[in-house]
Amino acid sequence: xxxxxxxxxxxxxxxxxxxxxxxxxxxxxxxxxxxxxxxxxxxxxxxxxxxxxxxxxxxxxxxxxxxxxxxxxxxxxxxxxxxxxxxxxxxxxxxxxxxxxxxxxxxxxxxxxxxxxxxxxxxxxxxxxxxxxxxxxxxxxxxxxxxxxxxxxxxxxxxxxxxxxxxxx
Amino acid sequence: xxxxxxxxxxxxxxxxxxxxxxxxxxxxxxxxxxxxxxxxxxxxxxxxxxxxxxxxxxxxxxxxxxxxxxxxxxxxxxxxxxxxxxxxxxxxxxxxxxxxxxxxxxxxxxxxxxxxxx
Numbered sequence: 495x496x497x498x499x500x501x502x503x504x505x506x507x508x509x510x511x512x513x514x515x516x517x518x519x520x521x522x523x524x525x526x527x528x529x530x531x532x533x534x535x536x537x538x539x540x541x542x543x544x545x546x547x548x549x550x551x552x553x554x555x556x557x558x559x560x561x562x563x564x565x566x567x568x569x570x571x572x573x574x575x576x577x578x579x580x581x582x583x584x585x586x587x588x589x590x591x592x593x594x595x596x597x598x599x600x601x602x603x604x605x606x607x608x609x610x611x612x613x614x615x616x617x618x619x620x621x622x623x624x625x626x627x628x629x630x631x632x633x634x635x636x637x638x639x640x641x642x643x644x645x646x647x648x649x650x651x652x653x654x655x656x657x658x659x660x661x662x663x
Numbered sequence: 664x665x666x667x668x669x670x671x672x673x674x675x676x677x678x679x680x681x682x683x684x685x686x687x688x689x690x691x692x693x694x695x696x697x698x699x700x701x702x703x704x705x706x707x708x709x710x711x712x713x714x715x716x717x718x719x720x721x722x723x724x725x726x727x728x729x730x731x732x733x734x735x736x737x738x739x740x741x742x743x744x745x746x747x748x749x750x751x752x753x754x755x756x757x758x759x760x761x762x763x764x765x766x767x768x769x770x771x772x773x774x775x776x777x778x779x780x781x
Contacts, residue, residue, distance in 0.1 A: 518743070528745045528746065528748070528749040528759075528760070529743070529745040566742050566743075567742045567763065571763065572721065572762055572763050572765060573742065573762055573763050576762055596667045597665070597667050597668050597671065598664055598665050598667075598668050600664050600668055601664070601665070601667060601668035601671055604668070604671065604672065604675070605671075608675065618760070618762060621701075621762070621765065622699075622701055622702070622760070622762070622765055622767060623701055623702035624699055624701070624702060624767050626758040626760060626767050626769055627760060629686055629756050629757070629758065630760075631682070632678075632679040632680075632682035632683045632686065633679070633683065635675055635678065635679040635682075636675070636676065636679040636680070636683070638675070639672055639675055639676065
């Protein structure tokens with residue numbers, strides 16, 4: 495991998511970790527669906543998917559989950575697998591939907607947001623061997639729309655301005 | 664945003680709203696508090712009996728309070744304390760899920776309890 499690209503990816507990874515950290519301090523709609531958040535770190539993942547490639551976005555996404563695990567909950571803890579399941583399903587489904595060229599970046603981001611919730615619920619059901627989580631799914635799906643739009647909107651802005659910044663690199 | 668995006672948003676809205684209305688209209692009246700550790704039931708107590716209980720989670724003890732036919736997790740050990748911040752639940756389709764502790768608090772309906780009460 496080219497040194498310039500490694501530096502860029504490392505920088506983006508750092509940004510996504512910082513966004514995750516900031517978000518972990520903000521309780522958001524916790525009354526309606528416990529633990530719900532916007533997923534600001536996904537801005538970096540969606541951006542990388544469009545700016546670089548699926549592989550690079552996957553790398554950033556998985557490494558972010560590992561680093562957040564180290565910082566917050568411990569790697570290979572229950573919540574680590576929960577985050578990993580959401581992150582993996584999200585990035586894989588976004589890459590597939592992006593290939594079809596049916597949806598704009600905002601649509602792709604909504605798919606990512608929906609699949610993030612879906613992946614987390616699937617992992618939770620597998621770990622707990624309980625289906626109670628399913629009752630949260632409709633709420634999670636509904637809230638995925640605004641969070642997906644926010645993430646998609648900022649990714650779009652970032653893509654637009656990053657090209658201008660890059661000339662000065 | 665294009666036409667397909669809006670179509671997908673509407674589809675997700677419709678699916679989730681149908682599911683939410685289905686879940687909240689088709690449920691039995693809950694009368695017992697069921698606490699699970701993974702798939703093992705570790706506590707089964709009546710919902711109308713005010714009391715506090717302590718169960719063991721994956722990361723430590725969990726204190727559960729039952730009051731006025733509502734239930735909440737008072738104290739637990741987890742990184743984000745999502746389940747103790749969730750507050751009270753009272754409907755049978757609601758549940759408190761403490762993922763780091765692998766503990767689920769459900770409200771269930773036990774028909775044998777009804778006959779005893781009646």
